[in-house]
Amino acid sequence: MRPKRKSDNMGGKCDIQLIDDNGIRIDGRKIHELRPITIEAGVLNRADGSAYLEWGDNKVMAAVYGPREVHPRHRQKADRCIVQYYYSMAPFSVGDRKRPGPDRRSTEISKISAEALENVIFLDQFPRATIDVYVTVLQASAGTRCAALTAASVAVADAGIPMKDLVVSCASGKVEGKVVLDLVQAEDNFGESDVPIGYVPKTGEIVLMQMDGDMTYEEMEEAMELSINACKEIYEIQRDALIRRYADAEEVE
Ligand code: ADP
Numbered sequence: 001m002r003p004k005r006k007s008d009n010m011g012g013k014c015d016i017q018l019i020d021d022n023g024i025r026i027d028g029r030k031i032h033e034l035r036p037i038t039i040e041a042g043v044l045n046r047a048d049g050s051a052y053l054e055w056g057d058n059k060v061m062a063a064v065y066g067p068r069e070v071h072p073r074h075r076q077k078a079d080r081c082i083v084q085y086y087y088s089m090a091p092f093s094v095g096d097r098k099r100p101g102p103d104r105r106s107t108e109i110s111k112i113s114a115e116a117l118e119n120v121i122f123l124d125q126f127p128r129a130t131i132d133v134y135v136t137v138l139q140a141s142a143g144t145r146c147a148a149l150t151a152a153s154v155a156v157a158d159a160g161i162p163m164k165d166l167v168v169s170c171a172s173g174k175v176e177g178k179v180v181l182d183l184v185q186a187e188d189n190f191g192e193s194d195v196p197i198g199y200v201p202k203t204g205e206i207v208l209m210q211m212d213g214d215m216t217y218e219e220m221e222e223a224m225e226l227s228i229n230a231c232k233e234i235y236e237i238q239r240d241a242l243i244r245r246y247a248d249a250e251e252v253e
Contacts, residue, residue, distance in 0.1 A: 017176075018175050018176050018186060018187055018190060018191065019175060019176050019178060019180070023178075025175075025187070026184065027184050031178055031180045032180075032226055034170070034181060034230050034233065034234070035055055035182055036054075036055075036056065037054070037055045037150075038053070038054050039052070039053045039150075039154055039237055039238060040052045040241060040244075041155070041158045042158050042245040043061075044061075046063075047063035047064060047065060047155070047159075048064055048159040048160070049063070049155045049156060049157070049158035049159025050062060050064065050158060051241065053147055053150060053154075055143065055146075055147040056141055056182075057184075058140060058142075058143060058144055058147040059137070059138040059139040060135060060147045060148050060151045061136050061138060061151070062133065062134070062151040062152040062154070062155040063133075064131065064132065064133050064134075064152070064155040064158070064159040065131075065132045065159075066081075066129060066130055066132050066161070067126040067129035067130065067131055068129060068132070069128070069129065070082060070130040075130075076128045077127070078127060078128065080123035080124045080126070080127055081121075081126035081127065081128070081131055082118075082123075082129075082130050083114045083117045083118050083121065083123075083130070084114060084131070084133070085111075085114035085117065085133045085135070086134045086135065087106045087113060087135050087137075087148055088102070088106055088134075088135070088136050088137070089106070089136075089137040090137060092138075093137045093139050093140045094140050109145045112208055112210065113133075113145065113148065113149045113198075113208070115207070116149060116167050116169075116198040116208040117131075117133065117149075117152065117156060119200065119207040120163045120164050120166070120167055120200055120207070121161060121163050122162045122164070125162060131159075133152045133156065135148040135149075135151065141184060141185050142183055142187070143170075143171055143182060143184075143188075143196070145169070145196055146170050146171050146196050147169075149169040149198055150168055150169050150170075150234060150238065153166045153238065154242060157238075157242055158242065158245060164202065164203065165202035165203065166200075166235060166238050166239070167198045167199070167207055167208075168200075168201060168231040168232075168234045168238065169196060169198045169199070169208065169231070170182060170196070170197065170227045170230045170231050171195060171197070171227065172195055172223035172224075172227045172230075173188070173193045173195060173213070173223065174191060174192040174193045174214075174215055174219055174223070175187045175192065176192075177192075179219050179222045179223050179226065180226075181226045182230065192214060193212060193214055193215050194212045194213060195209065195210065195211045195215070195220070195223050195224075195227070196209070197209050197224070197227050197231070199227070199228055201232060201235045
């Protein structure tokens with residue numbers, strides 16, 4: 001069975017200590033430390049753009065098609081393109097087999113992630129078209145919506161779709177009364193809150209924000225600062241993936 005959600009767990013107790021007396025977390029990280037992240041752009045030949053990302057134990061593949069014609073046609077917008085985002089978790093991505101197919105959670109994640117990308121893509125350059133973004137979580141360990149959106153935005157750039165900047169996504173939350181960056185599974189399940197954001201480094205815009213659980217105003221400010229600084233770090237990893245991709249492409253030519 002999937003562990004209880006924070007919202008079911010308010011006031012509940014976890015038997016294990018998630019942060020020790022020296023401020024070290026259950027996976028050995030400090031409070032303000034990200035899990036290791038690697039990104040490869042252009043990994044799939046059949047898609048117009050793609051990216052593979054590992055973020056701690058999360059493994060995510062993103063593929064982009066388009067701009068291309070919208071089907072069914074009634075979904076077309078005369079003055080701009082639409083972004084259709086399909087987030088899915090592979091049945092083998094979690095401890096217990098995940099039932100394949102869409103569910104409420106994947107529908108929600110797909111909606112907010114499409115809206116985040118619509119904020120950075122120059123939509124009016126492709127009237128009546130769609131940009132289709134498929135993200136599959138191959139292995140999940142909390143923070144998959146952030147990992148997915150971070151990979152998806154590299155895949156959109158890899159497809160050559162004009163954007164004002166990449167979207168970077170990261171979460172902070174509250175665990176045992178402390179504001180921490182980038183929660184792992186146990187922290188996500190038993191912590192007090194989790195706040196994923198989507199950030200656009202060039203403009204400073206927040207294009208996605210959700211909150212599960214509770215935080216004070218001051219804690220929220222601290223969490224935002226942590227996440228934004230982490231997003232700036234992740235942005236460099238995204239850019240590096242794209243630079244390597246195009247350096248490799250030049251060598252092949
Ligand atoms: P996120 O992955 O963005 O943090 P959630 O907070 O909803 O999203 O999920 C946290 C984690 O719980 C996921 O990363 C995954 O490891 C696990 N999880 C989510 N859905 C399921 C599911 N249907 N079955 C088993 N584990 C799940």
